[in-house]
Amino acid sequence: MKNAVRNVICGTSxxxxxxxxxxxxxxxxxxxxxxxxxxxxxxxMMFGAIAGLSLYRSRSGDFESPRWxxxxxxxxxxxxxxxxxxxxxxxxxxxxxxxxxxxxxVVIAGLTAYAGQRYVSGVGWASALMLELMAVxxxxxxxxAPAVASAPTAVQATSSVARGPAxxxxxxxxxxxxxxxxxxxxxQGGMGPSLRNEHIRKGEVAAAAWIKKPAPPMPALYxxxxxxxxxxxxxxxxxxxx
Amino acid sequence: xxxxxxxxxxxxxxxVMWAYITTGIAIFGLMVLVGLGMRAEQxxxxxxxxxxxYSLMTLHGAGMITSMVLCGMGGLWYxxxxxxxxxxxxxxxxxxxxxxxxxxVIASVWPGGFGASWTFLYPLPFVGATWPSWATxxxxxxxxxxxxxxTVWCTQLLGxxxxxxxxxxxxxxxxxxFHHARFEASGKAxxxxxxxxxxVTAVDGLLAAAGGMLVGIAxxxxxxxxxxxxxxxxxxxxxxxxxxxxxxxxIYMAIGLVYYxxxxxxxxxxxxxxxxxxxxxxxxxxxxxxxxxxxxxxxxQPQAVxxxxxxxxxxxxxxxxxxxxxxxxxxxxRSRLRWTMGSMFMYAGLIGWLIGGIGALIDATVPINVSLHxxxxxxxxFHTYLLEGVALFILGWVFWNLETxxxxxxxxxxxxxxxxxxxxxxxxxxxxxxxxxxxxVPRRYAAExxxxxxxxxxxxxxxxxxxxGLIICCVEAIRLAKSPRTETNP
Amino acid sequence: MNSHSAxxxxxxxxxxxxxxxxxxLIASTTHDTTEPQSVVQPKGYRLxxxxxxxxxxxxxxxxxxxxxxxxxxxxxxxxxPHFKVFAYQYGFQMPPRIPVNTAVVFDVxxxxxxxxxxxxxxTNHLIxxxxxMPGYVNHLAVTFTAKGHYTVRCLEYCGIAHxxxxxxxxxx
Numbered sequence: 001m002k003n004a005v006r007n008v009i010c011g012t013s014x015x016x017x018x019x020x021x022x023x024x025x026x027x028x029x030x031x032x033x034x035x036x037x038x039x040x041x042x043x044x045m046m047f048g049a050i051a052g053l054s055l056y057r058s059r060s061g062d063f064e065s066p067r068w069x070x071x072x073x074x075x076x077x078x079x080x081x082x083x084x085x086x087x088x089x090x091x092x093x094x095x096x097x098x099x100x101x102x103x104x105x106v107v108i109a110g111l112t113a114y115a116g117q118r119y120v121s122g123v124g125w126a127s128a129l130m131l132e133l134m135a136v137x138x139x140x141x142x143x144x145a146p147a148v149a150s151a152p153t154a155v156q157a158t159s160s161v162a163r164g165p166a167x168x169x170x171x172x173x174x175x176x177x178x179x180x181x182x183x184x185x186x187x188q189g190g191m192g193p194s195l196r197n198e199h200i201r202k203g204e205v206a207a208a209a210w211i212k213k214p215a216p217p218m219p220a221l222y223x224x225x226x227x228x229x230x231x232x233x234x235x236x237x238x239x240x241x242x
Numbered sequence: 243x244x245x246x247x248x249x250x251x252x253x254x255x256x257x258v259m260w261a262y263i264t265t266g267i268a269i270f271g272l273m274v275l276v277g278l279g280m281r282a283e284q285x286x287x288x289x290x291x292x293x294x295x296y297s298l299m300t301l302h303g304a305g306m307i308t309s310m311v312l313c314g315m316g317g318l319w320y321x322x323x324x325x326x327x328x329x330x331x332x333x334x335x336x337x338x339x340x341x342x343x344x345x346x347v348i349a350s351v352w353p354g355g356f357g358a359s360w361t362f363l364y365p366l367p368f369v370g371a372t373w374p375s376w377a378t379x380x381x382x383x384x385x386x387x388x389x390x391x392x393t394v395w396c397t398q399l400l401g402x403x404x405x406x407x408x409x410x411x412x413x414x415x416x417x418x419x420f421h422h423a424r425f426e427a428s429g430k431a432x433x434x435x436x437x438x439x440x441x442v443t444a445v446d447g448l449l450a451a452a453g454g455m456l457v458g459i460a461x462x463x464x465x466x467x468x469x470x471x472x473x474x475x476x477x478x479x480x481x482x483x484x485x486x487x488x489x490x491x492x493i494y495m496a497i498g499l500v501y502y503x504x505x506x507x508x509x510x511x512x513x514x515x516x517x518x519x520x521x522x523x524x525x526x527x528x529x530x531x532x533x534x535x536x537x538x539x540x541x542x543q544p545q546a547v548x549x550x551x552x553x554x555x556x557x558x559x560x561x562x563x564x565x566x567x568x569x570x571x572x573x574x575x576r577s578r579l580r581w582t583m584g585s586m587f588m589y590a591g592l593i594g595w596l597i598g599g600i601g602a603l604i605d606a607t608v609p610i611n612v613s614l615h616x617x618x619x620x621x622x623x624f625h626t627y628l629l630e631g632v633a634l635f636i637l638g639w640v641f642w643n644l645e646t647x648x649x650x651x652x653x654x655x656x657x658x659x660x661x662x663x664x665x666x667x668x669x670x671x672x673x674x675x676x677x678x679x680x681x682x683v684p685r686r687y688a689a690e691x692x693x694x695x696x697x698x699x700x701x702x703x704x705x706x707x708x709x710x711g712l713i714i715c716c717v718e719a720i721r722l723a724k725s726p727r728t729e730t731n732p
Numbered sequence: 733m734n735s736h737s738a739x740x741x742x743x744x745x746x747x748x749x750x751x752x753x754x755x756x757l758i759a760s761t762t763h764d765t766t767e768p769q770s771v772v773q774p775k776g777y778r779l780x781x782x783x784x785x786x787x788x789x790x791x792x793x794x795x796x797x798x799x800x801x802x803x804x805x806x807x808x809x810x811x812x813p814h815f816k817v818f819a820y821q822y823g824f825q826m827p828p829r830i831p832v833n834t835a836v837v838f839d840v841x842x843x844x845x846x847x848x849x850x851x852x853x854x855t856n857h858l859i860x861x862x863x864x865m866p867g868y869v870n871h872l873a874v875t876f877t878a879k880g881h882y883t884v885r886c887l888e889y890c891g892i893a894h895x896x897x898x899x900x901x902x903x904x
Contacts, residue, residue: 062326062405064328064405072397073390073393073397076452076455077390080455080456119397119401120400120401121404122400122404122409123401126397126400127397130449130451134452134455137456140473140476141475141480142460142476144471144472144476145471146473146474181893181896181898191892191893216372217370217892219820221820224820224843225818225820225843292893293892296889296892296894357892363846363888365846365866366846366889369821369891370821370844370845370891473867474846474865474866474867475867475868478865511769539848539861539862539863541803541863541872542863542865542870548802548804549802552798553795556794556795559787560784560788560791563783564787565780568783571758572772572780573769574758575761575776576762576764576765577762577766577769578762579762592755593751593752596751596755597748597751600744604744607798608798608801608802609798609800609801609803610740610798612801612803612860613737613857613859613861614740615848615887676744676745680733680737680741681733681857682737684886684887686894687895688894689895689896692856
């Protein structure tokens with residue numbers, strides 16, 4: 001490819017990349033969806049990579065320039081780490097900082113592509129492609145929560161207020177359905193500890209509190225699976241285990 | 243007296259190769275014992291509980307794949323270095339990153355107790371964890387380091403392949419296939435078969451690394467800032483794209499070594515034809531898009547990719563079945579093949595690969611997957627072509643080197659004993675998984691429902707026999723290694 | 733083991749056996765007549781073409797037949813009863829009774845990590861499954877033709893009590 005053409009491509013890409021980097025300053029837009037933001041970065045990095053690739057003048061002969069492999073590979077890693085939220089909080093406060101952050105992405109992409117080509121001619125394309133694919137792929141789920149089609153709610157629509165004495169029969173049922181798997185059918189233990197004579201270790205109030213807010217690996221079944229009455233009844237049942 | 247550099251002019255390259263391979267084999271040996279411990283727990287011979295079981299399972303998966311990857315890396319690097327010299331410093335740096343990563347992963351499991359399995363399916367490493375948070379970080383960082391080392395190595399290998407054959411056009415054999423007459427007239431040599439293995443490994447390896455790095459870094463960021471949202475379906479896709487491709491590449495790396503050594507045993511030639519080139523183009527594409535078969539039971543996926551998954555899985559079987567394994571059998575047919583430990587392992591590996599492939603194709607058929615997904619059929623088929631495929635190719639390569647350097651071979655008795663142990667014991671072990679899987683016994687159960695434990699008992703006996711075979715093999719390898727070197731250099 | 737699974741297992745073992753025998757026979761040819769590669773190769777390549785076409789035929793037929801059994805479709809909008817299933821560490825919250833001979837749809841989701849909703853029939857055979865994912869609802873269409881007590885097991889590794897995570901329901 002003629003040098004003149006190369007220069008034009010390099011210059012144009014750099015110019016476009018710089019202008020796009022300053023979009024936060026130009027438009028003042030703040031609230032942008034995270035996936036759209038990832039695509040923005042991908043576009044920036046694409047222009048940066050084009051600039052870097054076109055900057056490289058191919059040498060004749062068989063070259064492996066070992067030192068250049070490191071900037072080619074570290075570029076994508078650094079770019080990903082720059083996406084950590086802590087860093088963004090600093091950057092998002094001022095559009096100018098945001099613009100410089102974008103410029104950094106452009107520089108990283110350009111350096112990755114150029115360094116790859118300097119390492120071995122042809123590798124720059126591979127490095128740039130890797131970087132671009134990661135940037136685009138990130139838009140589909142990094143920093144993006146799934147659209148919850150239906151918020152999980154408890155199937156049981158029973159009363160959630162605990163009134164009157166605890167129902168030990170109901171408690172036994174709840175225990176069999178939810179606790180026996182780990183604590184054993186008779187509370188003798190298994191994966192979870194034995195609950196025999198639990199009343200010595202925890203009173204009923206403490207037991208109910210633990211069921212509501214356990215420490216892992218015991219799962220938190222309240223309020224998703226058990227309601228107030230369930231907790232009260234099963235706590236009373238556990239207390240009755242000898 | 244000749245000095246070492248004239249007798250072994252590529253001593254530096256051999257040092258790189260042996261470092262990778264001995265580390266890989268050491269990890270492999272340890273992971274075999276971990277695997278035996280797992281099967282013994284399922285057989286109810288041992289009773290150390292699910293906490294330790296799942297930590298061991300995590301270690302076993304990560305360790306086995308990494309061990310086979312390291313061995314393949316070492317062998318392929320050595321072979322490609324003969325084609326076009328590469329800077330050993332980069333290979334050593336990649337090795338260092340991977341070794342440090344391995345140490346981090348081991349530390350996360352012991353003493354950390356990390357047990358989210360090597361597929362670290364988000365959000366599992368973070369929810370309901372019975373291990374401390376630092377163990378999660380250690381595992382993720384360890385895997386990231388392993389992936390980075392892998393990326394370094396793939397990049398160097400890609401550079402080597404591009405330099406050696408004139409860019410991507412030469413490395414893919416484009417002109418050999420489409421402009422055959424012109425190619426012949428040019429007098430250029432086509433890339434040897436193992437160069438195709440190197441190209442596909444480098445390209446698909448970089449793609450897998452990109453996917454793995456992205457989800458790995460995302461999880462590390464989530465570990466540091468739990469408020470960062472991650473879409474679990476996105477994470478699942480990336481995890482399986484990385485995992486499937488990475489694990490399958492161990493086979494394609496190791497077969498490169500077989501392409502080199504098996505013909506030498508048979509005193510024949512494995513040459514590059516247009517058919518071989520096209521076959522590897524197929525592998526390049528199909529290995530990368532077959533991963534959708536891990537998400538058949540995820541109805542949230544776009545429907546189209548489920549069809550892509552089955553088609554790509556079926557097509558991925560063609561290059562190995564039609565070109566490589568058939569080619570290997572044809573190479574051996576009515577040849578003067580010298581049967582040694584090396585050739586025995588390489589040939590047996592072809593059998594294991596093909597049989598495992600049948601098991602895989604069955605599971606890759608969606609209506610059958612409904613009743614086999616996440617049952618023991620899954621470890622059945624992948625152990626077939628990892629244990630009785632890749633591992634055998636690697637052992638074959640090791641013995642090829644030891645036999646050539648010592649000028650010695652093993653006795654018929656040693657070969658039969660080793661074979662009985664590794665193929666016989668291994669066969670029983672594998673059969674246990676196939677039968678249990680067909681009988682709907684789920685996988686990744688520390689305590690299996692009936693008839694799991696009874697089958698596991700038989701399988702454990704098979705595993706013990708396998709271990710005995712491996713020990714005999716190991717003793718024989720040491721005997722060959724300790725013998726004084728001859729002047730020959732393969 | 734039911735007949736379907738037995739058929740699959742036997743089919744697989746027959747293939748594996750055939751491969752083993754064929755490869756051992758080929759290996760044994762190294763002990764008798766030796767032929768030069770230039771003679772063996774052309775014969776082999778002709779055979780390879782046949783092998784390729786045979787494999788392609790099997791693959792196309794298998795793919796075609798398999799299409800009929802793909803479980804995807806539009807069960808989300810299907811008529812008939814829908815039953816919500818919530819998977820969590822470590823159990824399933826779901827209705828205890830399901831009607832027989834009715835096309836039902838399970839709307840499966842997870843409260844925490846990835847789980848697997850695996851339905852085992854009264855003979856302890858896995859008949860249907862779907863992934864239970866946090867933030868997504870997967871719709872599994874099933875028609876139960878046999879009454880009895882069914883078991884649901886978790887089929888996606890989900891933590892320390894994965895093996896104990898199960899629930900029962902009755903088809904009546």
